[in-house]
Amino acid sequence: MFLKRIELQGFKSFADKSIITFDSDVIGIVGPNGCGKSNINDAIRWVLGEQSVKSLRGTSMSDVIFNGSTERKPVNMAEVTLVFDNSRHIMNVDFEEVEVTRRLHRQSGEGEYFINKTPCRLKDIVNLVMDTGLGRDSLSIISQGNISAFADAKPEERRALFEEAAGVAKYKKRKNESLGKLNRTQENLSRLEDIIMELERQVNPLKRQAKKANIYIEKKSELEKIEVSVLVDEIEKLHTQMEELKKKSFDLDTQKAMHETTISVEDNQNSELRNEMYQLDREITKLQETFTKLSEDARMLETRKIEMDEKRKYALEFASNAEKAKELKAMMEEAHYEYEDRSRRLQDLETDMALRKEEMTKCDNDISYCLQENQQANAILNRLQNRKDVLENLARQPFNHQQAVKAVLDANLNGILGVVSQLFKPQMNYETAISNSLAGAMYHIVTKDEASARHAISFLKKNQSGRATFLPLTVMKPRYMNKEHRMLAENCEGFLGIASEFVENEERFNTLRDALFGNVIVVDQLVNANEIAKVLRYGYKIVTLEGDIVNKGGSMTGGRTRNQATPLTIQKELNQVLQSLDGQSMKVDGLKNQLTALQSKKERLRTDFVQMQISSAQLDPIVKAKWAKYDRLKADYEQIAPQEDLADSALMEDDIVVKLSAVHSKIDDITSQMKSKRERRLKAGNEVERKDGQIRQLRRELNVLQNEMREVEVAQAKAETRLETSMERLSSTYEMTFEYAQSMKLDTDMEEARRRVVVLRQEIAALGNVNLDAPKEYEEVSERFTFLSKQREDLLAAKDKILTAIDEMDEIMIKQFKEMFDKINAQLNDVFRALFGGGKARLFMVDPQDVLNTGIDIDVQPPGKTVQNIRLFSGGEKSLIAICVLFSILKARTMPLCIFDEVEAALDQANVERFAKYIGQFRGESQFIVVTHRPGTMAQCDALYGVTMQQNGVSQLLKVKLQDAIHMIDKEEVSA
Numbered sequence: 011m012f013l014k015r016i017e018l019q020g021f022k023s024f025a026d027k028s029i030i031t032f033d034s035d036v037i038g039i040v041g042p043n044g045c046g047k048s049n050i051n052d053a054i055r056w057v058l059g060e061q062s063v064k065s066l067r068g069t070s071m072s073d074v075i076f077n078g079s080t081e082r083k084p085v086n087m088a089e090v091t092l093v094f095d096n097s098r099h100i101m102n103v104d105f106e107e108v109e110v111t112r113r114l115h116r117q118s119g120e121g122e123y124f125i126n127k128t129p130c131r132l133k134d135i136v137n138l139v140m141d142t143g144l145g146r147d148s149l150s151i152i153s154q155g156n157i158s159a160f161a162d163a164k165p166e167e168r169r170a171l172f173e174e175a176a177g178v179a180k181y182k183k184r185k186n187e188s189l190g191k192l193n194r195t196q197e198n199l200s201r202l203e204d205i206i207m208e209l210e211r212q213v214n215p216l217k218r219q220a221k222k223a224n225i226y227i228e229k230k231s232e233l234e235k236i237e238v239s240v241l242v243d244e245i246e247k248l249h250t251q252m253e254e255l256k257k258k259s260f261d262l263d264t265q266k267a268m269h270e271t272t273i274s275v276e277d278n279q280n281s282e283l284r285n286e287m288y289q290l291d292r293e294i295t296k297l298q299e300t301f302t303k304l305s306e307d308a309r310m311l312e313t314r315k316i317e318m319d320e321k322r323k324y325a326l327e328f329a330s331n332a333e334k335a336k337e338l339k340a341m342m343e344e345a346h347y348e349y350e351d352r353s354r355r356l357q358d359l360e361t362d363m364a365l366r367k368e369e370m371t372k373c374d375n376d377i378s379y380c381l382q383e384n385q386q387a388n389a390i391l392n393r394l395q396n397r398k399d400v401l402e403n404l405a406r407q408p409f410n411h412q413q414a415v416k417a418v419l420d421a422n423l424n425g426i427l428g429v430v431s432q433l434f435k436p437q438m439n440y441e442t443a444i445s446n447s448l449a450g451a452m453y454h455i456v457t458k459d460e461a462s463a464r465h466a467i468s469f470l471k472k473n474q475s476g477r478a479t480f481l482p483l484t485v486m487k488p489r490y491m492n493k494e495h496r497m498l499a500e501n502c503e504g505f506l507g508i509a510s511e512f513v514e515n516e517e518r519f520n521t522l523r524d525a526l527f528g529n530v531i532v533v534d535q536l537v538n539a540n541e542i543a544k545v546l547r548y549g550y551k552i553v554t555l556e557g558d559i560v561n562k563g564g565s566m567t568g569g570r571t572r573n574q575a576t577p578l579t580i581q582k583e584l585n586q587v588l589q590s591l592d593g594q595s596m597k598v599d600g601l602k603n604q605l606t607a608l609q610s611k612k613e614r615l616r617t618d619f620v621q622m623q624i625s626s627a628q629l630d631p632i633v634k635a636k637w638a639k640y641d642r643l644k645a646d647y648e649q650i651a652p653q654e655d656l657a658d659s660a661l662m663e664d665d666i667v668v669k670l671s672a673v674h675s676k677i678d679d680i681t682s683q684m685k686s687k688r689e690r691r692l693k694a695g696n697e698v699e700r701k702d703g704q705i706r707q708l709r710r711e712l713n714v715l716q717n718e719m720r721e722v723e724v725a726q727a728k729a730e731t732r733l734e735t736s737m738e739r740l741s742s743t744y745e746m747t748f749e750y751a752q753s754m755k756l757d758t759d760m761e762e763a764r765r766r767v768v769v770l771r772q773e774i775a776a777l778g779n780v781n782l783d784a785p786k787e788y789e790e791v792s793e794r795f796t797f798l799s800k801q802r803e804d805l806l807a808a809k810d811k812i813l814t815a816i817d818e819m820d821e822i823m824i825k826q827f828k829e830m831f832d833k834i835n836a837q838l839n840d841v842f843r844a845l846f847g848g849g850k851a852r853l854f855m856v857d858p859q860d861v862l863n864t865g866i867d868i869d870v871q872p873p874g875k876t877v878q879n880i881r882l883f884s885g886g887e888k889s890l891i892a893i894c895v896l897f898s899i900l901k902a903r904t905m906p907l908c909i910f911d912e913v914e915a916a917l918d919q920a921n922v923e924r925f926a927k928y929i930g931q932f933r934g935e936s937q938f939i940v941v942t943h944r945p946g947t948m949a950q951c952d953a954l955y956g957v958t959m960q961q962n963g964v965s966q967l968l969k970v971k972l973q974d975a976i977h978m979i980d981k982e983e984v985s986a
């Protein structure tokens with residue numbers, strides 16, 4: 011006897027505490043339908059760990075708690091205790107008696123478990139009973155339902171009974187657990203494999219990226235160090251440059267001021283000279299008046315003299331010798347006076363004539379030199395004039411040689427916006443660079459869209475007016491210089507900018523501008539163009555100010571044609587020609603004026619000279635005549651008064667001759683004064699002209715100075731912008747003040763450093779896109795990769811272990827299952843014959859090759875019948891066959907406790923008796939609790955317990971005798 015006692019309280023219909031004490035091996039539980047017999051069965055299963063609400067015939071676990079009746083209130087707790095005798099140590103614990111309790115509280119829904127009153131887990135109870143054969147799904151608790159289901163079950167379903175008997179359930183459970191574990195391990199493993207694969211996929215590229223990032227960081231840090239020094243150097247140089255520019259600007263200012271002062275001084279002097287000229291003019295006029303008056307005086311005196319001479323002539327004829335002598339003497343003296351006076355004047359005249367001649371020769375030399383100069387200047391002027399005409403003609407008709415372009419423009423077609431060379435105006439000094447960079451494209455025609463271009467092309471075709479290229483604005487794509495490349499280029503010597511920065515255009519042509527010039531670099535000279543091309547790996551077109559080109563790819567174009575004016579350079583050349591023309595005209599004019607002055611001077615000199623010649627020719631006979639007169643008078647006088655001394659005589663002031671001589675002297679004086687004043691006036695005029703020329707020259711120089719000043723201003727602004735950019739770069743990129751950066755400046759060759767910056771920039775640019783997080787990511791990923799690889803190894807090892815364990819369990823299960831199956835099969839025939847009164851029965855495996863999964867079927871041959879499949883038998887027969895199998899199992903494997911719940915319900919009286927008797931065979935080995943309505947069974951029980959419901963809905967227990975038990979069951983049942 012294994013189960014010693016059951017104590018129920020609040021469990022299903024057992025509202026009150028009920029205790030069933032078992033003191034014999036075969037115990038019957040009897041009572042009318044619905045009195046609560048099966049509830050005892052449920053109670054045992056519940057304590058042993060049943061979790062299935064359905065198999066406890068409820069809808070929720072709280073259904074096991076007494077939920078009241080008409081006369082009783084529901085209770086709040088169900089509690090069942092099973093007390094086992096463990097003296098045979100059926101349970102694997104040291105206790106002689108084991109008390110297992112389960113409790114459930116309605117309110118909280120909480121369950122409690124106890125082994126020997128000590129709280130424990132459900133699992134502990136399950137483990138405690140597992141090896142005893144009393145498990146939840148045990149075959150030790152068999153109901154009528156189990157029995158009837160056995161026959162109709164599928165062979166695979168039937169297998170569970172044999173597994174239970176063979177005790178492989180625990181292995182199966184463990185195997186299932188292991189398989190679950192294996193599954194989970196496999197899942198983890200494949201998840202891990204996926205991750206590892208992903209990491210593996212990442213790790214190599216990341217390694218490469220990390221390496222690249224490290225190189226980048228290294229180069230960048232070197233670049234930063236050097237670039238700071240280069241920046242500092244540049245800033246220092248810019249400071250110096252700005253100082254120099256400031257000085258130059260000051261110098262230019264000073265020069266300008268000096269020029270302006272000189273101009274104003276010269277201007278003042280000119281005004282003074284003009285004043286003087288005015289004064290001289292007035293004086294000359296006055297002298298002229300005096301001259302006229304004196305000439306009149308002289309004429310009058312001459313007349314008086316002639317009259318006086320006539321008078322004397324008359325007197326001499328009729329006077330005495332003494333009077334004659336006196337008169338002759340006076341006349342002789344006058345003649346002598348006149349002779350001397352005329353001689354002196356003639357001499358002066360000759361001296362003057364010699365001087366004039368000299369002056370005339372010099373003037374002639376000056377004139378021929380000036381003529382020569384003038385000729386040369388005129389030749390240059392003509393050349394310039396011709397060039398100007400050509401250029402003006404070109405400017406008026408820039409497309410004269412582009413037949414198609416001209417035709418399209420003249421036709422005034424719709425959608426024609428202009429020719430490239432008209433739409434873009436190069437900045438000063440960039441004309442040649444822009445023109446040459448465009449080359450033929452300068453004659454491309456810009457159209458509104460493709461349709462306009464199509465229209466123009468068909469026009470050209472129709473009129474056979476030549477071919478042209480069209481640029482539809484709508485499809486033009488701007489081209490730009492890569493930022494990195496620009497930085498590289500900016501650091502190179504001679505870089506001036508991008509061509510698009512040096513042209514002016516209407517805003518709507520900005521895209522076209524960038525398409526044409528956006529990736530063309532302008533540099534100062536060819537040698538630097540080559541250098542920059544190399545740095546930029548020959549990826550850009552580079553043009554110099556002179557128009558030489560290093561093409562994309564490295565080919566070079568250059569040289570010069572005699573007449574290289576293009577629509578873009580015409581204006582520049584025209585301006586230059588006009589400027590030269592201006593200067594040259596001025597020179598020619600100057601020379602012309604000079605020549606005119608010289609010629610008029612020469613003319614004046616010649617006139618003067620001729621005048622002098624005339625005067626001299628007139629004077630010469632006069633001198634001779636005067637002398638002859640004196641000589642004749644002297645001879646006449648000596649004839650009359652030979653002893654008279656001539657020395658005493660003297661002429662008086664009021665003598666006409668003296669007066670006349672005085673007037674002539676005055677006339678000479680006035681003439682000389684006039685001459686000198688005229689000369690002074692001429693000189694002043696020349697001086698004014700010279701000064702005017704000088705002022706013009708100074709103004710031109712001033713213009714040049716102002717241009718230079720503007721250039722200095724531009725250079726200053728440029729230097730200032732560059733300084734600002736460098737300072738900004740220093741502060742924004744490196745967060746350094748200039749002073750701090752200066753303290754960090756490397757003591758190195760700056761040219762070399764600059765080259766290194768370019769090389770480093772090139773190397774950094776060549777690295778392409780760099781993932782700076784790569785080193786960290788690589789470290790993390792490779793760390794994870796290593797960690798997960800180790801985990802994979804662990805999982806693989808664990809998987810191997812599980813597989814080995816499963817194999818071992820399979821082996822045990824196959825062995826135990828086979829052994830038990832054979833044992834049961836060995837018992838079955840005897841049991842069958844005993845219960846059926848003959849015949850035979852045999853169990854067989856549906857698939858003996860697969861012992862672990864095979865279904866179990868049974869061949870049965872009751873006495874007098876053929877072998878049949880179990881499903882073909884009657885209900886009672888099916889029950890009996892199932893009972894045979896059950897008993898065979900009990901024979902093959904001893905059970906400490908078997909609970910039969912109306913298993914024999916379907917049997918007839920005779921079979922019930924055989925069944926009940928057969929139970930007796932197990933006495934001593936197994937304990938039976940048999941819920942039954944059948945007196946046949948009751949009769950074989952050692953003790954009977956009756957379950958009643960004296961109070962409505964509340965079961966009660968009491969030990970009863972056989973007769974009482976029979977009375978307790980329904981009449982119907984008894985008759986059955």
Ligand SMILES: Nc1ncnc2c1ncn2[C@@H]1O[C@H](COP(=O)(O)OP(=O)(O)OP(=O)(O)O)[C@@H](O)[C@H]1O
Binds near residue numbers: 044050074075078963
């Ligand atoms: N939680 C509960 N509270 C009160 N009564 C309950 C509860 N659960 C079940 N019952 C009652 O228990 C009875 C069913 O008991 P049980 O199935 O054990 O009867 P039985 O004696 O085995 O009947 P039969 O001979 O017909 O098989 C029913 O009357 C049912 O109302």
